[in-house]
Amino acid sequence: MSTQQRLLNIFDTLLSAFGTRHWWPGDSPLEIIVGAVLTQNTSWKNVAKAIGNMKIHGIMDLDRLYKIEQDELAEIIRSAGFFNIKSKRLKNIINIIHDVFDGSIDNLNKLEITELRELLLNINGIGPETADSILLYALDRPVFVVDAYTKRFLKNHDLYQESSDYHDIQRYFQGHLPSDRYLFNEFHALIVALCQMYCKKTPLCSDCPLSADKVVTNR
DNA sequence: CACCAGGCAAGTA
DNA sequence: TACTTGCATGGT
Numbered sequence: 160m161s162t163q164q165r166l167l168n169i170f171d172t173l174l175s176a177f178g179t180r181h182w183w184p185g186d187s188p189l190e191i192i193v194g195a196v197l198t199q200n201t202s203w204k205n206v207a208k209a210i211g212n213m214k215i216h217g218i219m220d221l222d223r224l225y226k227i228e229q230d231e232l233a234e235i236i237r238s239a240g241f242f243n244i245k246s247k248r249l250k251n252i253i254n255i256i257h258d259v260f261d262g263s264i265d266n267l268n269k270l271e272i273t274e275l276r277e278l279l280l281n282i283n284g285i286g287p288e289t290a291d292s293i294l295l296y297a298l299d300r301p302v303f304v305v306d307a308y309t310k311r312f313l314k315n316h317d318l319y320q321e322s323s324d325y326h327d328i329q330r331y332f333q334g335h336l337p338s339d340r341y342l343f344n345e346f347h348a349l350i351v352a353l354c355q356m357y358c359k360k361t362p363l364c365s366d367c368p369l370s371a372d373k374v375v376t377n378r
Numbered sequence: 379c380a381c382c383a384g385g386c387a388a389g390t391a
Numbered sequence: 392t393a394c395t396t397g398c399a400t401g402g403t
Binding site for chain 2: 204
Binding site: 244 | 397
């Protein structure tokens with residue numbers, strides 16, 4: 160069986176087990192970009208509080224975020240932790256969108272994918288995972304997001320080499336799957352659902368939906 | 379009480 | 392290049 164077939168079978172099993180995840184939670188591309196920064200090394204529950212507080216203060220808006228003082232923004236997002244550094248990181252990307260793309264995320268999204276990814280990665284505070292989360296979930300680009308859950312998932316299924324870095328893992332998925340943003344969107348969200356509910360850590364727990372799957376047990 | 383959560387940047391050897 | 396550390400709140 161091909162790697163692609165195996166991955167797609169895993170995908171089907173997860174989709175049957177958990178259903179569509181409707182990722183990313185957020186009302187707008189801007190909110191998704193904000194969430195991607197705020198969730199760095201932080202549980203989503205605390206991020207959701209910060210986002211809610213931003214809406215209460217009426218600053219889930221590009222122009223308002225551009226104008227607000229960093230210190231004031233930091234106080235509003237306090238519950239997400241790392242608030243001083245995250246307020247600066249939010250400012251960094253907001254400033255680029257405002258200054259270079261006339262305050263329009265649509266304008267930003269007109270760039271070619273490689274150019275767009277490089278631009279994001281060159282912003283202080285945007286690393287590979289945050290960039291790819293923005294690309295996939297805010298800008299609808301077909302890139303596979305690799306995070307701690309993805310690595311744990313691969314490790315649990317013996318698909319992970321210690322030498323694998325972020326881009327090795329990304330190439331593994333992108334190289335063995337059709338370049339489909341809907342597939343990448345749902346697949347990553349399903350991996351998160353799997354890990355959050357069953358695979359708190361390695362090794363694989365016995366009641367994981369995939370442990371009973373014939374395909375995964377390599378039959 | 380310790381430890382972790384949907385990382386990243388900067389510093390050190 | 393390959394580690395290590397700072398960033399900081401809130402939940403378990």
